[in-house]
Amino acid sequence: MTETSVSPPVNTISNTSFLEKVIAATPGESHLELCIQCGTCGGSCPSGADMDHTPRGLFALITAGMKDTVLKSNTPWFCVSCYYCTVRCPQEIHITDIMYTLKRLAVQEKVYDDSTAPDFSKTFINWVENYGRAFELGLMSMHMLKHNPFGVFKVADMGVGMITKGRMAFRPTRIKGINGLKAILNKAKELEVAA
């Protein structure tokens, strides 16, 4: 059974350490420990309605150390990076950055329920890592076929329109320095693992 069904163990070392872990994995001063649960973030979030936990709720879970519940949550993946929560937070918590952190942690630990969003990011990154540039057509088609085959028809006219208007490339541009870029990214990943 998951720890959601039992009363959350508060303030044991492992609990605090999850909060600390999230803070540590977030660049700059995230101020996460300052959350007063006011809900400004949840109220501001444009996709908040579809999240299983509001950002505020998620922070309470983090503080309570309910790691699995947090990393399984769809909340970070529904974040659209509009930064409303970040600029409105009365405690100046870098909420959007924390959402990125939670995504990374979830991917590391491979504990997300719905793989749509993670896969989207992965597909996107794939093109970037191999070509150095993003590639919408490939991205969208590959992603849609995998996760929303019928969606293809829904927006088919859009796809057609984009193509007829010449707004969609059929093959991605590859940058000249792709090998250099690959070297850079690999090195960066090494360093990250090392850290």
Add this chain to the structure above:
Amino acid sequence: MKYSYFPGCSLEKNAAAYDVSTRAVCKPLGIDLVEIEDWNCCGATEYISLNLLASYSLIARNLAQANKNIGVDQVVAPCSACYLNLRKTDKYMHESPDLSKKVNTALAAGGISYQPGSVKIKHLLDVVVNDVGYDTIQAKVTRPLNGLRIAPYYGCMIVRPEFGASAGNGKPLDNTEYPMILDKLLQVLGAEVVDFPLKAHCCGGHMTQISESTGFEMIRQIVKGASDYNADLIVTLCPMCQLNLDAFQGGMNRHFKTSFQMPVLYFTQMIGLAFGMDAKALGIGDELVNARSALAKIGVEVPEPETPKQKRPTKEELPMPHMPKEG
């Protein structure tokens, strides 16, 4: 004025119109764009979601490339996401020597390096309204956009989060909740600007791919808002916003059984039109929601839209709080 130009992936193809119109209007505005050599994708909001250091390195490579433009210390990005990513990386590297060290170790593997703060990163709109200035622009207007009701749409990442004076990146660009610079620009071009409450709300970013209904709802809100305010068109400054509001408008209409027909153009295209440039040369026609009917309004001579007379306040009516002077 020389700037290193970072078009970003969108402007390569789906937002080519933005690129074309940008280059077209930069000439008369005296903005000299030097494209960053062999630039790469900024990772949008995706790379950072999987890999922290790699995404900063990915972005930093562009800044390093920008430094190859000798004597040009300012980078201009027309895409809000690119703008934010470049600024953010520069800021965090500037604040954390440790991060800066790591990123540079990674860059070294590609034989390059970047010193945080060594370039100023600006959004194209910032350059146009602040470096060039409203007056210069006004002086060049030959075909004022009279009678065109425009909903100015900023989206998120140009105003949020406010990275302020980070790494010498200057003062706040505009208010994070209710920006005005685009409104002012469009007024200068002669348009009738809608006081658009959703001007800085979110277009949904990649949501259409993650959760269609969520994405469509966010698009609907903005398109509906614009039409509620009887706008002829939405003008934006971000390729992602344009893509969502324009290309997905049809899908959105089908999803909600609505029939909005709200054209979405780039502010550079509006400048170009006001400067009397040819619509085609500004990439107009690429948009999926046809903008011609809206633009017809300025093709022909339309009389000054007489502003409704201030009705005398009734004697019960309470005064509105007066707003502070523009400063």
Add this chain to the structure above:
Amino acid sequence: MTEQFEPVIIGFTCNWCSYRAADMAGISRIKYPPNIRLIRLMCSGRLDPTFILKAYAGGADGVLVSGCHPGDCHYVEQNYKALRRFQLLKRVITQMGIEPQRLKLLWASAAEGAIFAAEVTKFVEEVRALGPLSWPTSGNGYEKMFATPEHMVIEEATA
């Protein structure tokens, strides 16, 4: 532990803000290294350059000067005068062959016990890193030092 160098730090505090900040640190039981010993003045403006030079001469490895935040001075604006002297002193001690990092200025309000403790801790480490103050007169014969400050006191006052 016993191996590492333990610097001696003299801290000058004003009676109204920074000394109370030290009190606050105590009342809040905030820990900091014992290397610092405080001298209470009425105001950082009272700070005579002689004091600081004598501190170095007498064997201090670092000197902390602290007062109210600019604008909060109990004596209206005297901490600005302290600020001026501080900047000048930094120059002077450098000429005298003392690393300027051995002199630190800290504004601390009566409420900022935590800040006071944190800054002291930081300063102790910085001075520890610099090692003992190797000054010919160090530890004895500081009386020799007495003539020196005169010229700069004048300079300061007219500054």
Add this chain to the structure above:
Amino acid sequence: MTEPKIGVYVCHCGSNIAGMVDVEGVAKWAAENLKHRGVVIARDYKFMCSSTGQEIIQKDIQELGLNRVVVAACSPHLHEQTFRTACKNGGLNPYLCELVSIREQASWVHTDKGEATEKSKSIISGGVERVRWHEPLEPLRVPIHPATLVVGGGIAGIQAALELADAGYPVIMVEREPSIGGHMAQFDKTFPTLDCSACILTPKMVQVGTHPNIKLFSWAEVTSVDGYVGNFQVTIRQKARCVKTDLCTGCGICQEKCPKKVIDDVFEAGLGYRKAIYTPFPQAVPKYPVMDRENCTFFQKGTCKACEKFCPTEAIDFEQQDELFQFDVGQIILATGWDLFDPRRIPQFGYGRLANVFTSLEFERLSNAAGPTGGKIVMRDGVSVPKSVAIVHCVGSRDKNYNNYCSAICCMQSLKFAHLVHERTGAEVYNFYIDIRTPAKSYDEFYQRLLEEGTHFIRGRVAEITDAARKPDEEGKLIVQAENTLIGKQMRMPVDMVILSAGLEPRHDAKEVARLFGISCSADGWYIERHPKLDPIATMTEGVYISGVVQGPKDIPASVVQGAAAAARALGKIQQKEISMEPIRASINQDICSGCRICNNLCPFNAILFHEDLMVSEVNPALCQGCGTCVAACPAGAISGTVFSDQQVLAQLDGLLLTNLKRFEEVPA
């Protein structure tokens, strides 16, 4: 002077010190190693501050003939007086005692007993060296002028003024606005009892206006303050009213006839109108109107003079000029109050753009029977009654983007609003809050009452207020968007009217005023009290007190309490006829003074005067506050400061560094 005989007393403070410092060891060390510095006895005791502890010192003074005492215990800010008094009772001049802190500075902040003990030794050694240079001193005595200046005519100032005046002492009250009464005069009801604000305030205002001991200046400001506690000279600028107060009967015809209607941004919070010549409200004290020259047709266009034509007593005087008045006062009470946080700074709340978003002050006027709508709670169009109202708590408060602090009154104020709206319109009321804070007497009972009345409470800070409808039922409404944090869901609440419970802010010119009176502001801009708990009334400047919100957000009862307390403080001093001041003063040795005058302009209190004839400077001990800046700055070393003399500081330094252990000679001059 005789060979110093010093007694050293080390306090255990229970285990507070003894727990981390080897007190016995320290005492023993002092007795042995500081013998040659004049220490004749060193003891340790559980509680030196106890009567027994004090008796030990007194006994030693008498039996061992001690002429110096060093106590190593807690901070001098806590017990310096205690031990000075102990010495006094023992027959020793109190200023020959030095209290050094080994608690706040050693036992409480260090973790290693050995290190803490060593540090304590050097601290005591410092105290011993210092005390050798102490001199017997007498506290300075200064006569107290019986008059008190009260700045600000809000409820706090009114209370203070009346307490003093009723006690029979003269009060000078200065109010910037045309009438006293402050913000309280704008309110309709006061929480939690809901009694009518005017009904309880107006009588007090009248008392102030008519009290024989109170001289009231309204439409006036203090322009300069000189002198020191007991003997301040203040200058007051009486702005020109353009009304001869000796002739004016306050009949109000001038206001009635004045053709110029002006939006009243002050008293009506921008929600109502006044004339160019006006009293802000009918019960104004004093009753005389003032002329607003910026808006007066005559002053702007050169014609009109309607007021003059119709005035039955020929009291209008267009020629009137500002006047300056000088007074001597003994003490000063500052009760200058607060400004309302401007919600325009939070664009997402729409104030100024969305007609039916109101501020708390606007609503006070809206609900006030004497207000622009006669107490009818209506929307901006002035007629339609709201069916649903949202009240937003913490606007600009508890927010690092604006003000960090809690404004203290907004919760109760919002509850009051909720009650009034419910009572007068029957509208549904929604309170959006982070925490409901109702700590004071019968406040939480009021909260209970609101719950019974069926007011809705939604725990969630409002994210934004918009008119952009998403659903049909939102059309034409104000939509309040927030997270209901108790169910963890985002919600959009369509309402007719929104009230923003905006926070309290320091007056826009609080910093300048603080400078004028020589006191200091916190980072937030509130005036700093002498001690946050034990003395929230006095300031660091002798004879200047603060009361009301100027010291920090508080409600009416608290302001009244503080006003009364400040008055009591002032009365205490007045009763003493004269006050004794710490003899911490600078003095100039005129034989050495070169007359360079460097010190003259260094002194922030203008305490140093220059004798042209003798070409030397002199310190006025009554003006000198003892900061010692001049002492440090004198190039000739002609200035010395009692209690903090060069020798004392240098000796303490010597002791702290333990360089004294080597020396056996040197006797203080």
